[in-house]
Amino acid sequence: MLEAPVQGEGAGVDTRDAAFVLVEMIEALSAARTIEDVASVVRTAARTVSHADGVTFVLRDGDCCYYLDELAIGPLWKGRRFPLVQCISGWAMLNGETVVIPHIYADPRIPLDLYRPTFVRSLVMTPVRPGDPVAAIGAYWARRREPTDDEVAKLQIIARATATAIANVQAYASLSESLERRQLLMRELDHRCKNTLAAVQSIADQTLRRSASPAEFVESFNGRIGALSRAHELLTRGAWGPAGLAEVVGQALTPFCAVAGLRISVSGPDLGLTPEAAVAMHMTLHELAVNATKYGALSIEGGSLDVAWKLDCDEAPTELEFQWVESGGPPVGEPRRRGFGSRLIETGVARELGGQGQMIFDPEGLQFRLRAPLSSRISRP
Template identity: 65%
Template sequence: MVRAAVLRERGDATPDPLLTLVETIEDLSSARTVDQVAGVIRSAARRITGADGVAFILRDEGRCFYLDEDAIGPLWKGRRFDMSECISGWCMLNAQTVVIRDIYQDPRIPHDAYRPTFVKSLVMTPVRPRDPIAAIGAYWASERQPTEDEVAKLQIMARATATALDSALMYASLSETLERRKFLLRELDHRCKNTLAAVQSIADQTLRHAQSPRHFVEAFNGRLGALSRAHELLTREEWGRAPLAEVLAQTLAAFGGVDGERIKAGGPPIRLAPETSVAMHMAFHELAVNAAKYGALSRDSGRLEVAWTVEAGADERPMLVLTWSERGGPPVTAEPRRGFGSRLIEQGIARDLNGAAVIDFDPQGVVFRLRAPLSDRMSRT
């Protein structure tokens, strides 16, 4: 900073290359993004070297990405080339500065790519001597031999650029981490509120239909456990889409599990959005509790089969068709009093999936049918 101030006091009409170099390093130290680094380099490198054009090239896996340029004519800004087909790629792969007096006499130059440009001579230097991550190219419109001083200043600039890029990438990573932290806190707050609202609703509805305190405790604990298991599955799936088969298996695990004999389940791969996973889990739980108390799962001879398929609807939209079928349990003599569980199964699921759901209390066993269109809430894998 002191050196730059002293140099500014000279008041020279012609920019001092040394002053420009010092100012460039100062500007690079305050750059916070890769684009800002490129912006500093593209103009400063021309003033320092006296080149007719400068390009800033990033190493993009196996390609060279011409991020920015400042030149008397268009070069290759925004384009990508294979590392093996570009002199900047050769420069980075070999970690060497390249000085070429006549580009059309050098076999490493892709001549067809250069013919539309003004370039006759060039210097290409890597950014970071070990494991280069970028390159700076300086180009001249007339054939000439760049001086050792011009090359040296470009190399100094490249070293400063390496540090600036590392800082920019670190700054971007830190910013991303902070934003991710804020997002996670907001998401956690949202999910906690939703969960508390669900627990409050379960408690209220269970209490409203409970025949006794004992019945309330039993039903409430069961539903709370089902909600917990649903969240456990979603946590394993990192709160992404959960497979329908796993949602069903997780629910039925508390009732003997899907064993292929007494309890069968199967269908094509379907994935459920997090909110739909919870709703389906709770609906399956209500059906399983009823089956364990009064239906097929209350007897050793009882059988439960859950099957689903995807069919074309009336408007040709793919529809999920799911059937929960109980057989071998006690005869169903009358339709039970409809409470929270029945409304959750028939109304809640249907509303959530924009479909239709119905429980049929057939004398041979309860049958639940769900028919709903595939959507962003429920899709094929």
């Protein structure tokens, strides 16, 4: 029969006073910022106070045990995962109890195939936070021996300190993530504000150049800024994620429905637009609606508007086809000069989506047709 080693015996064991080791460990754990930092501190302290030949730090990972780190006279299981129900560390965590095994070959809970290649003959496995275990600390000896009550008690003290350290690491990670997210949101807000201000400046400049009078400038400028505001309102409701094309169309046409009522029809499949594409589409539709209300199909009784979109095929579509078709209004002729609104209609959303837009001045009614390839800016549900 193998004899148990004398207390303190074993390669690399620090014989300093255990209380001092525990104090040093707690100080080091207070500065730990990652779970790897915690494991490194704990494995060293646990091996010192238990006089073990090896120590492992095991994390609970769902239904598995993950051997995150080790400090031992020979290789154990660092970096490997085992089912909780097939591992002694899993038994300790599932039962919330410290388990002492003086002779591994005499205990049926030990998976001997995993232990035979190692130096281990005796062990103590201590769960971290027994009420709701998140980890375990294993101490191993190369000879059969019964760990003393004092050694087991010190390992349990280390486990309690480890539970606090893990909670601190999780809180630190959560705080860091919150700060990082806050900084990201601030950068995103700055970016959006600059883009919005640039858009307002461009709208003001272009509207002023094309306005025949101050009154015309005020009317056009206010209308366009209102459209931009409604587009942002829609995106804010959706946390600035993808906006449904039907929602964008509805939001853009809402101010004109009081005049046109049931003379406007809208149809098309569910599609999502990125925030930038949604704003461009909203502004384009606003310009078309203003023109239809002043000069086109919605300016007289009997005129109607059909807004529809589709994908070029159902199974493997590659392109969006969007059309605005007016009918029943005054005869349409091509204007002698194109204003800011016309250029915005033909190039704004088309450029944003990487497609092509075209205004067709059909005598029966103005048409706008847009073709754009499916991309990251146009998504299917």
